[in-house]
Amino acid sequence: MRIYLPATIAMLRDFEANGEFRARSGTAFALTPALREAYASGSDEELEYAALLDAARASLRLIGAEEKGEPRRVVISADVENVTLRPDLDAAVVRLDGPVPMSLLAAVHVDAAEAEEAVAAAAAVIDAADLGDEDAEFTLGDAEDHELAWYAPQELPFLLELL
Structure with missing residues (x-):
């Protein structure tokens, strides 16, 4: 199953240095049956992209929690065998039973430098956006307008050398 792991630049550096990635709380996102049900239509590719965007939004939370972190969303794509579906948390959420080794890495998705200002602003207001603050939602949308x-x-x- 292709999974999408929210991360930060610091977490990506650790992944490269240690050869394995430990997802925060074991949380990842994927094209799950619940995600498929949540959409009236959409190809697998479109639904995979929706799961990736959920991971990118979760990356904002991780950025907001870091002190002096680099304001770029990071999503790590990997192909794993064993996940636990968690539709009680959200349609695309899955839980991992352990670290993801570098050998299962499929791709890395990272914001470009021009997204940093919007990402920093969004990371600061992500909780307010989730609670329905319209200004915060607008700020979040500015960050999400940037493609990874x-x-x-x-x-x-x-x-990593270029960052």
Whole structure:
């Protein structure tokens, strides 16, 4: 199953250094039966993208929790065998039973430098947006208007070197 792991630049550096990624609370996102049910229509590719966007939004929470973190959303895509579906948490949420080794990495998705200001602002108001604050939702939308860049697994060392 392809999963999408929310992360930060610091977590991505740790992944590269340690060769495995430990998801916060074991939480990842994926195209689950509950996510498929939540949409009236959509191809697998469109629904996978929805799961990736959920992970990107979760990345904002991680950025907001870091002191002096780099304001770029990071989503790690990996192909894993064993996950536990958690539709009680959200339609796309799955739980992992352990760390994800580098060998299962499928891709890395990272904001470009021009997204940093919008991402920093969104990370500061993500909770307010979830509670219905319209200004916060607008700020969140500004960050989400930025597309994440895609990097192949073998590009990870070069990406981190350039950051």
